[in-house]
Amino acid sequence: xxxxxxxxxxxxxxxxxxxxxxxxxxxxxxxxxxxxxxxxxxxxxxxxxxxxxxxxxxxxxxxxxxxxxxxxxxxxxxxxxxxxxxxxxxxxxxxxxxxxxxxxxxxxxxxxxxxxxxxxxxxxxxxxxxxxxxxxxxxxxxxxxxxxxxxxxxxxxxxxxxxxxxxxxxxxxxxxxxxxxxxxxxxxxxxxxxxxxxxxxxxxxxxxxxxxxxxxxxxxxxxxxxxxxxxxxxxxxxxxxxxxxxxxxxxxxxxxxxxxxxxxxxxxxxxxxxxxxxxxxxxxxxxxxxxxxxxxxxxxxxxxxxxxxxxxxxxxxxxxxxxxxxxxxxxxxxxxxxxxxxxxxxxxxxxxxxxxxxxxxxxxxxxxxxxxxxxxxxxxxxxxxxxxxxxxxxxxxxxxxxxxxxxxxxxxxxxxxxxxxxxxxxxxxxxxxxxxxxxxxxxxxxxxxxxxxxxxxxxxxxxxxxxxxxxxxxxxxxxxxxxxxxxxxxxxxxxxxxxxxxxxxxxxxxxxxxxxxxxxxxxxxxxxxxxxxxxxxxxxxxxxxxxxxxxxxxxxxxxxxxxxxxxxxxxxxxxxxxxxxxxxxxxxxxxxxxxxxxxxxxxx
Numbered sequence: 001x002x003x004x005x006x007x008x009x010x011x012x013x014x015x016x017x018x019x020x021x022x023x024x025x026x027x028x029x030x031x032x033x034x035x036x037x038x039x040x041x042x043x044x045x046x047x048x049x050x051x052x053x054x055x056x057x058x059x060x061x062x063x064x065x066x067x068x069x070x071x072x073x074x075x076x077x078x079x080x081x082x083x084x085x086x087x088x089x090x091x092x093x094x095x096x097x098x099x100x101x102x103x104x105x106x107x108x109x110x111x112x113x114x115x116x117x118x119x120x121x122x123x124x125x126x127x128x129x130x131x132x133x134x135x136x137x138x139x140x141x142x143x144x145x146x147x148x149x150x151x152x153x154x155x156x157x158x159x160x161x162x163x164x165x166x167x168x169x170x171x172x173x174x175x176x177x178x179x180x181x182x183x184x185x186x187x188x189x190x191x192x193x194x195x196x197x198x199x200x201x202x203x204x205x206x207x208x209x210x211x212x213x214x215x216x217x218x219x220x221x222x223x224x225x226x227x228x229x230x231x232x233x234x235x236x237x238x239x240x241x242x243x244x245x246x247x248x249x250x251x252x253x254x255x256x257x258x259x260x261x262x263x264x265x266x267x268x269x270x271x272x273x274x275x276x277x278x279x280x281x282x283x284x285x286x287x288x289x290x291x292x293x294x295x296x297x298x299x300x301x302x303x304x305x306x307x308x309x310x311x312x313x314x315x316x317x318x319x320x321x322x323x324x325x326x327x328x329x330x331x332x333x334x335x336x337x338x339x340x341x342x343x344x345x346x347x348x349x350x351x352x353x354x355x356x357x358x359x360x361x362x363x364x365x366x367x368x369x370x371x372x373x374x375x376x377x378x379x380x381x382x383x384x385x386x387x388x389x390x391x392x393x394x395x396x397x398x399x400x401x402x403x404x405x406x407x408x409x410x411x412x413x414x415x416x417x418x419x420x421x422x423x424x425x426x427x428x429x430x431x432x433x434x435x436x437x438x439x440x441x442x443x444x445x446x447x448x449x450x451x452x453x454x455x456x457x458x459x460x461x462x463x464x465x466x467x468x469x470x471x472x473x474x475x476x477x478x479x480x481x482x483x484x485x486x487x488x489x490x491x492x493x494x495x496x497x498x499x500x501x502x503x504x505x506x507x508x509x510x511x512x513x514x515x516x517x518x519x520x521x522x523x524x525x526x527x528x529x530x531x532x533x534x535x536x537x538x539x540x541x542x543x544x545x546x547x548x549x550x551x552x553x554x555x556x557x558x559x560x561x562x563x564x565x566x567x568x569x570x571x572x573x574x575x576x577x578x579x580x581x582x583x584x585x586x587x588x589x590x591x592x593x594x595x596x597x598x599x600x601x602x603x604x
Contacts, residue, residue, distance in 0.1 A: 003038075003110075003116070004079050004080055004081070004579075005036055005046060005079075005080040005081070006110060007081075008036060008080065008081055008084070009101065009103045009104060010034065010035045010036055010084075010101035010102055010103055010104070011035070011036045011037070011080075011104075011110060012035055012036070012037045012104060012108070012110060012111060013037065013038055013110035013111035013112060013113065013116075014037070014038040014040070014111045014112060014113035014114070014116070015037050015038075015111050016241055017047075017049070017058060020035060020037050020047070020049040020056075020058075021049070021056050023035060023102055024049065024051050024056065024102055027102040027103075029051050029054055030051060030099070030100055031051060031052055031053065031096060031099065032050065032051070032052070032096050032097060032098060032099025032100055033050070033051040033099070033100050033101075033102050034048060034049060034050045034051070034084075034098045034099075034100070034101060034102060035048075035049050035101065035102040036048055036049075036080060036084065037049060038113050039060055039061065039062075040113075040229070040234050040237055040238050041060070041227060041228070041229050041230070041234060041238070042060065042062045042063065042230060043063070043151070043154050043230035043231060043234070044063035044150075045060060045061055045062045045063050045069070046060075046061040046069070046080055047059065047060055047061065048061060048071070048084070048087075048094075048098075050094065050095060050096065050098065052095040052096050053095075057094070057095050059071050059094065060072065061080065061083060064076060067582065067583040067584050068583070069083050070083070071083075071093070071094075073093060074092060074093060075092070078551075078583055079583070084098055114157075114161075114233055114237055115154060115157050115231075115233065118157055118160050119150075119153065119154075119157075120142075122153045122156075122157065122160065123142045123146060123149060123153060124138060124142055126149060126152075126153060127141045127142055127145065127149075127294070130294075131294040131295070131299075133294065133299075133300065136378075136379070137299065137300055137301070137304075137380055140379070140380050140381070140431060141293075141294050141299070141380075143431065143578065144293060144427070144428060144431065145292060145293075145294065146582065147581065147582045148292070154230070154231050155230070155231050155232075157231065157233050158189065158198075158231065158232040158233045158236070161189075161233055161236070161253075162253050162255045162256060163187060163188050163189055163236065163253035163254060163255070163256070164188075164189050164190075164256060165188050165189065165190045165254075165256045166190065166191055166256070167190065167191040167193075168190050168191075170199070170201075170210060173188060173190050173199075173201045173208070173210075174201065174208045176188060176254055176256075177201060177202075177203050177208050177254050178203075178208070182203045182206055183203070183251065183252055184203065184204050184205065184248050184251065185202065185203070185204070185248045185249055185250055185251030185252060186202065186203045186251065186252045186253075186254055187200060187201060187202040187203070187236075187250045187251075187252070187253060187254060188200075188201050188253065188254040188256070189201075189213070189232065189236065192212070197212070197213065197214075197215050198212075198213040198215075198221075198232055199211065199212055199213065200212075200213055200223075200236075200239075200246075202246060202247070202248065202250060204247040204248045209246070209247055211223060211224075211245075211246065212224070213232065213235065216228070221234075221235045222235065223235070223239070223244050223245050223246065224245060225245060226244040226245050227244060236250065292457060292458075293380060293381075293428065293454070293457065293458040296454050296455070296458060297348065298380075298399055298400070298401070298454050298458070298460070299380045299458075300380075301378045301384065302341075302343065302348050302384070302386060302399070303378070305345060307344065307345070308343055308344060308345060311343075311344060313387065314371070314372060314375050314387050314388055315387060315388050315389065315390065316341070316386065316387040316388065316389045316397055317389070318389055318391040319342075320341060320342045320343075320389075321339055321340070321341060321342070321350075321352065321389055321395075321397065322339055322340040322342070323337050323338075323339045323352055323354075324337055324338040324339060325337070326338060328351060333353065333355055333356065334353065334354045334355045334356040334393070335353075335354050336351055336352065336353050336354070337351075337352045337354060338350075338351065338352070338400070339351070339352040339397070341386055341397060348386075348399075348400075349400040349402075350386055350397050350398060350399065350400055351383075351397075351398045351399070351400050351401070352389075352395050352396070352397055352398070353395065353396040353398065354393050354395050355367075355393055355394045355395070355396070356393070357393055364394065367394075367396075368388075371385060371388055371396065373441065375387065377435075377436070377439065377441065379431075379432055379435040379436075380432075380460075381428045381429065381431050381432030381435070381459065381460055381461060382432045382435065382436070382460055382461045382462075383398050383399045383401055383452055383460045383461065383462040383463075384398070384399045385397070385398055385399075386398060386399065398462070399460070401452030401453055401454050401460050401462065402454065402455075403452070403453035403454060403455055403456070404452060404453060405448065405449045405450070405451065405452060405453075406425070406448040406449075406451040406452070406453060406459065406512075406515070406516060406520075407447075407448035407449050407515055407516075407520035408449075408520060409453050409456075409520075410422075410448075410516060410519040410520045411519060411520035412519070413519065414519050417456065417519075419517065419547055419548065419549060419552075420584050421456065421457075422516045422517055423549070423552065423577070423580060423581050423584060424457065424581060425451075425453075425457075425458075425459040425516065426459075426512075426513055426516055426552075426577060427574070427577040427578055427581040428458070428459045428460075429446075429451055429459055429461060429509070429512065430509065430570060430573050430574040430577040430578075431574055432459075432460065432461045433446070433461065433502075433505060433506075433509060433570045433573075433574070434570040434571060434573075434574040436461075436502070436505075436570075437502040437505070437569060437570040437571070440502075442500050442501060442502060442504070442505060443461070443505050443508070444500050444504075444505070445463055445486060445489070445508075446461065446489065446505050446508035446509055446512055447486060447489050447508065447511065447512055447515070448512050448515035448516060448520065450462050450463040451512065487529040487532060487533070488511065488523045488524050488527075488529070488532055489507075489508045489511045489512075489523070490504065490507070490508070491503070491504040491506075491507035491508070491564060491567075492533075492536060492537070492562060493564050494507075495533055499564075501564065502569060502570060503564040503565075503567045503569065504564065505570070506559050506567050506568060506569065506570060506573060507559055507560060507564075507567065509559055509570075509573060510555075510556040510557075510558075510559025510560050511523050511559075513552065513555070513556050513559070514542055514545060514556055517545040517547070517548040517552065518545040518546075521545070523542060524542065536560075536562070539562075541556075541557060541560050542556075544556075549580070549584075551576075551580050552580065555573065555576050555577070555580075558573075558576075559573065
């Protein structure tokens with residue numbers, strides 16, 4: 001995850017108070033001169049350092065449970081940049097307004113924090129071990145689940161530090177500290193017998209002193225009567241600058257030579273979760289909490305096994321399919337039935353589109369062309385095509401998404417599904433569309449009816465051109481050149497010039513977002529196709545759905561930019577979706593709560 005302050009020219013990263021003051025001195029000490037730095041005490045927080053009347057003032061900015069940022073007693077803001085902009089206009093409790101940023105010089109880089117250098121690798125290691133993922137599926141999982149995992153990763157980061165020695169006895173800690181030289185401030189941290197508590201051992205005057213690291217009910221770590229921190233490693237970094245009740249500041253770590261053995265990645269058990277061994281693809285307790293996308297078999301390709309991949313072909317033999325007679329749905333093309341695809345090493349549930357035999361030759365030919373390309377696509381957030389089967393009818397075998405179309409799923413569930421859940425699902429759709437855009441594949445029919453849900457937390461894009469090829473329902477309009485088109489979802493250049501691109505898919509994504517935030521509402525109400533075209537040509541756009549976050553509506557309007565060359569691509573759309581999703585996603589999901597109790601108040 002990137003630091004939301006990283007692009008600010010007055011952000012210095014992980015520097016101390018004295019270093020911040022030195023930068024401000026060099027910049028002239030003018031009233032209202034300010035800079036931003038990383039907060040050591042609060043995970044994800046910052047410190048605003050300001051000059052006033054030749055003195056320094058430092059204000060902690062904490063990251064709140066809902067992902068906003070605020071100074072104690074102040075108004076919340078969606079990011080550090082917005083917070084600084086606000087205080088540049090109104091002091092609102094500060095000694096003065098922010099008047100002049102203390103800009104980093106060309107040769108001054110942002111100083112990374114201790115956790116910053118570990119975080120990305122720890123995310124990948126955790127996802128790799130917990131869900132047994134590799135390659136692109138691993139990268140997608142890191143992007144989509146970072147908000148939920150950040151707190152868990154951060155609170156176990158001490159296990160990666162050279163000064164952490166795991167569960168050793170007090171006497172063994174002393175032995176290790178006495179090995180070699182014993183300078184004042186040589187230290188180590190060890191587990192205590194009581195789970196979740198730690199001890200700090202430090203040398204001073206050739207004597208080893210032992211301190212209990214307190215862990216209070218709110219989840220904070222501290223020395224007795226000392227400053228409180230979100231994590232153990234933050235406390236240790238602070239004690240390197242101030243003794244905070246110790247006999248000396250911490251200086252030289254007593255390096256644990258076996259740290260690679262001690263730390264196999266974040267622990268996740270009853271208190272803070274449990275990480276299963278790499279051979280177990282799903283974390284325990286998956287049945288007792290909402291499933292994340294990676295928990296489901298549909299996240300990983302059916303051909304993740306190299307031996308299965310060698311046998312992958314476009315055409316599937318009929319004896320490999322078991323077809324249920326119960327229909328999941330039907331349309332002009334035929335019907336959809338549930339089935340099972342028998343692979344060499346496993347069986348998977350599939351959806352089988354059985355085409356009507358009377359479909360004309362041109363329809364079948366176009367469908368075959370689409371299928372040959374679709375067969376090469378594999379992404380966790382698209383419905384993968386398994387293959388074709390020619391038997392009693394031509395059948396398309398697809399991944400199963402049992403919860404059905406997004407618009408139907410959301411309809412009537414406004415009291416059960418909140419806007420944050422919809423943001424999460426639409427972020428997944430944007431990731432799937434970014435994947436397609438990167439492979440120069442144009443969907444041409446992105447709509448809520450073609451976003452299928454595996455469950456309430458997991459969405460997949462479906463029907464890559466197949467609705468166009470196979471026929472249509474009432475959502476489609478007769479086109480001037482034959483066929484039926486979904487005009488209400490189409491960009492102006494599609495309607496006027498029959499020009500389709502990933503940018504026209506972006507327009508459709510905006511309509512799909514509107515459908516989602518209206519819980520399956522019909523776009524443009526009762527307007528007919530020509531009326532919609534006139535409405536758009538006049539510069540009008542649909543209004544913001546009730547309860548839809550302003551940021552999401554602004555993104556919708558960006559997607560509805562009239563000129564396709566001025567419209568953002570999915571790389572930008574996905575990044576904006578991700579940034580907002582990260583800002584509102586709960587950092588500790590329901591499955592990390594124990595015994596049905598609420599998590600600590602700082603758990604996010």
